[in-house]
Amino acid sequence: MSAVDDAASLRERIEHADPQALPRVLAELHGLLVPGATSTFTVPTFEELRDVLAGAGFDVIALDDAGGGSPVQVTARRARTLPDFVAPRMRLLLCGLNPSLYSADAGVSFARPGNRFWPAALAAGIVSRPRDPVHALDHHHVGMTDTVKRATARADELSPEEYRAGVARVERLVRWLQPRVVCFVGMGGYRVAVDRRAVAGVQPEPFGGAPAYVMPNPSGINAHATPALLADHLRTAATLAGS
Numbered sequence: 668m669s670a671v672d673d674a675a676s677l678r679e680r681i682e683h684a685d686p687q688a689l690p691r692v693l694a695e696l697h698g699l700l701v702p703g704a705t706s707t708f709t710v711p712t713f714e715e716l717r718d719v720l721a722g723a724g725f726d727v728i729a730l731d732d733a734g735g736g737s738p739v740q741v742t743a744r745r746a747r748t749l750p751d752f753v754a755p756r757m758r759l760l761l762c763g764l765n766p767s768l769y770s771a772d773a774g775v776s777f778a779r780p781g782n783r784f785w786p787a788a789l790a791a792g793i794v795s796r797p798r799d800p801v802h803a804l805d806h807h808h809v810g811m812t813d814t815v816k817r818a819t820a821r822a823d824e825l826s827p828e829e830y831r832a833g834v835a836r837v838e839r840l841v842r843w844l845q846p847r848v849v850c851f852v853g854m855g856g857y858r859v860a861v862d863r864r865a866v867a868g869v870q871p872e873p874f875g876g877a878p879a880y881v882m883p884n885p886s887g888i889n890a891h892a893t894p895a896l897l898a899d900h901l902r903t904a905a906t907l908a909g910s
Contacts, residue, residue: 674699678708682738686713687755687844691804693723694750698774702747712739715843718836721816722751747771751812752800753844758808758908759793760846760877762837764815764822764853764884771818775800776811777852781887784852787897793905810846812837814856822884827859834860841875847908849877850901853884867900869907880904 677696684692689710700706705728710716712732716739720727725743732739749766763776770778775798777784785797794803803809815825815833834856841849851857858865861874870879882900883892 791901
C-alpha cells in the first residue's frame, strides 16, 4: 500500500473514530506526513477536539463546524513536533517539558544521544522496548505527552506563558482520559505553572484528578540525575498506579 493509500485509509478511520481513540489515530497520520504538509479530514465533534488536534501535532488552518453535533471538517498543518501517544485509562501518563528539535525530527521523545530516559524506563520496567512509544502505550498502558508541544533546541527557550497554557491543556487531557498517575519528566514547567516550590516525588495535590509525580529531567546536561536515580523515580511513579 502506498503512502497516499495509507493516508486515505487513516482519514477514513479518523472520521469514524471514537473521540477518545482519536489521538491514537491522529498520531499515525502525523507520522505519515512531513513537517509543513497540510491534510484535510473529517472528525467527530466533541469538547476536547482542539486540544486533541494540538496534542497530535497539528496547527489548525480551518475548522468547519456546522454545529448541532455534526462532524467537523479540519484542515491542518503537520507541525515539527511530536504527537501525543495517549489513550483512555492509561496506567501512567508521562509528560515531558517539550520536544527537542532532534526528537521531533527522530519521531520519538528523549531521542538525543546521552538522554537517559529510555535506559531508565527499561530499568524501571515500565517499558520493554526502547524508543517505541506505540509499544509502550499498546502493551504497557504508558502514554506520552509534552507540557508544551512547540519543539525547541533547548527547553529554556520556552516562555512562562507557554508553560501555563501547556499545563492547562495537559490538565484537561488528564481529566478527559483519566490516567491512574501523571508523571512530569522534568520539573521546570511544573514549577513555573503549578507549584514553584515543587520538589521531586509525589505532589501534595492531584493534577486533573490524578495523583501527580514530578521527577528530574533525564537530559544529558542534567549530570546530577543518574540513570539509576531516574529509574527509581519512574519505578516509584508507576507503583502509585498499582498493578
